[in-house]
Amino acid sequence: MQLEDALSTVEKHLDSVSAALLSADPQALESGSTQLRNAAAQLSQVMAQIQRQGALPAALQKRLQDVGAMLAVQRESLARLAAITNRQAAGLLPPADAAATYGSAMGGRNAGSVARIYRSAS
Numbered sequence: 001m002q003l004e005d006a007l008s009t010v011e012k013h014l015d016s017v018s019a020a021l022l023s024a025d026p027q028a029l030e031s032g033s034t035q036l037r038n039a040a041a042q043l044s045q046v047m048a049q050i051q052r053q054g055a056l057p058a059a060l061q062k063r064l065q066d067v068g069a070m071l072a073v074q075r076e077s078l079a080r081l082a083a084i085t086n087r088q089a090a091g092l093l094p095p096a097d098a099a100a101t102y103g104s105a106m107g108g109r110n111a112g113s114v115a116r117i118y119r120s121a122s
Contacts, residue, residue: 017036
């Protein structure tokens with residue numbers, strides 16, 4: 001695979017991952033991320049071969065720098081999306097270590113017992 005082809009493939013997958021991040025589509029993000037990872041691995045193999053042969057043209061170096069910058073932006077976007085998702089989940093679900101609503105106020109007594117007002121009436 002040529003460097004130009006590998007770089008174009010990475011750029012295409014970067015665009016699809018960006019679109020998935022913007023739409024917050026988890027399935028598209030997962031498949032796009034997998035494809036991007038595979039394309040990046042192929043690009044690194046091609047880069048290793050080319051670096052042994054000589055220098056890169058300036059235009060390709062600029063495109064590689066742009067790909068690196070776009071990856072950094074996507075990492076930040078993914079971290080923000082993960083933080084938002086965690087906050088939303090924390091708002092919907094109680095913490096795992098939370099005590100029962102009235103359990104701590106009972107001072108260790110049986111939380112399932114009948115309230116005092118009803119015991120005195122019986």
